[in-house]
Amino acid sequence: MLKIMIIGATSVIAQETARFFATEGAEFFLVGIPADKLVVIKDDLVARGAKRAEVYEADLTDFDKHPQIIESAVQAMGSIDAVLIAHGTLGNQKAAEASVEVALKEINLNLLSNISLLTLLGNYFEKQRRGCIAVISSVAGDRGRGSNYVYGTAKAGTTTFMQGLRNRLAKSGVAVVTIKPGLVDTPMTADIKKNFLFSDPATVGKAIYLGMKKGKDTVYAPWFWRYIMAIIIHIPEFIFKKMSL
Amino acid sequence: MTTPLNRLKQYKSWGRYPTVEHKAIHQIHWRSDLPDVNKFEETVLPYGYGRSYGDSCLNEGGILLDTSYMQQFIAFDAEQGLVRCEAGVSLEQVLEVIVPCGWFLPVTPGTKFVSIGGAIANDVHGKNHHRAGTFGCHVTQFELVRSDGTYICSPTENAELFRATIGGLGLTGIITWAEFKLKRIPSPLIDQEKIRFANLDEFFAISAEMDQRFEYLMSWSDCLSGGDSMGRGIFMAGNFYDPPLGAEPSAKKLKPFVPFDLPSIALNTLSVKAFNAVLYRIPLGKRVRSIVHYEPFYYPLDAINNWYRLYGKRGFLQYQLVVPLEGDNEPIREVYRRIAQSGEGSFLVVLKAFGDIASPxxxxxxxxxVTLALDFAFNGEKTLKLLDELDTIVREARGRVYPAKDARMSPENFRAYYPQWEAFAHYIDPKFSSSFWRRVTESANGQ
Structure with a gap:
């Protein structure tokens, strides 16, 4: 059965994805904060059919601890077949515009922590010569917009890093899956007024599950965001800059 | 995992009548992160998937606590058949987990898109009431968070709160998680039998016999034909199928949906008559046997997403009554006569004999x-007047009307149906209220 490491396991999208793997009897190594919520998720996955689940509390902005997280996962499960990196914050764009500190903090969690983890995981999987690395990026990384470009920058950086990693690891038979959810109804977007573009986290979870199983390169979740973004990235900049999106 | 959580949720009831405005909606994502309800000025009410038909899931001017995000399982004992999960887990999600392990819900209503919290708060019943009682009969314990603290409730611990919360319409506090017993099944298939009956006399005669042979039993009845064929219909009976070794028939899973509100004209007396005539085509007295998957057997309407739209924007009223079985069952006959006279067609009429297993x-x-469930397109005063008349019949027969489906019964009738309401009211959390509760207790509290 699959041995899956989930980093940022309290993310609702990660949970929904994990539930699909759980019904197949997968084993989990759940990383994130806080420990009590990780235990809630562990119990849920086991009840839904997971063979087992281990929890590991870790602050992901503490980069020095990253090697230890991965070593612990390998030690606990023997090996890692797939990893899903799902942690992140939407942040407050206005606050980030007003403060360099806030802006860099966003970049630190949403981009630099990914680079740190992916560097270590990339080497692990390259040596293993099989497996799947999936990261939740965002459609927000496809084009910078006034309303959330700090977040978008972190996601664009993640997407580009993943692209390069995919190119490198293709030779080793490792799948590198970039997931780009659109608007999803989760605690992250609790303060945003919902419209018809919002999706259910379970729908997004299923798209990620299938994308990881098939080892796809890029997964838009749900699928229709591929076409929305295709239009958005092709709007000429002289028009785009005057739009408020 | 696939329960269609309507993310454009409008926080209405399933009948789309009445519609009210709420002050605020609070989503609850973790059972450890409940809001302190004491900090709200307004009253609160838990809201799951909005499958209650009337106003029992609404709290006009107040706050709704959306529990549908709380979807964690806590434990599943596949040996003993015991599930513990959060209140927002839907019956569909429970089925996805338990059916592959050879278990089924002990009791299920006609839709699987309800939450566990809602199943308890409305003490739902199903086709096996005569054998298994209500959902509440199978609940072993739950956690109730009230404005004055957190309580574990079971038949032995905080037993009064346990009894008040089962069927308590969400007024006694928030159920965060619950534990309940499951039923062993040999397969997910149902050995089904359909039998046509010519009128109510035949219904009562066959019903007594069928109750003995079948665990699951309900019938579809035509409320528009009068005279000798008054109450004619079809029994749908079933037991779980124990298949001999070999291939199992697979269920077809088509999912039509109603993409927009139909014009109000779509459901009228003529179309209801036509529908009932088609339904009634099974030859009289003939027993038609088939093996079917549990989904179409239990949840025929779940195959149509948003079926409330069949009734158009005006919405509809559900009405479910129960009256004691007595003599020649004149009250039920009177109900059929009134409906036929009124010309208000009820599309789906479900007729069933309840058993005597008492709920906690x-x-x-x-x-x-005997219980009768009807739904009527909302035609204003005309519909309300008919239902008031039915209320009187039920009241005189010492029966009851179902609060989960009600949007209009009078305070006087409610108190006659549920004389225990004052004893119950003692357990209501002072921070909790609903549009339904204020409506049916209005003059009694002098508010």
């Missing part, structure tokens, strides 16, 4: 007798 719930609806 204080304010539970089911009681020994």
């Amino acid at each position: 719930g204080m304010l539970s609806f089911p009681m020994p007798g």
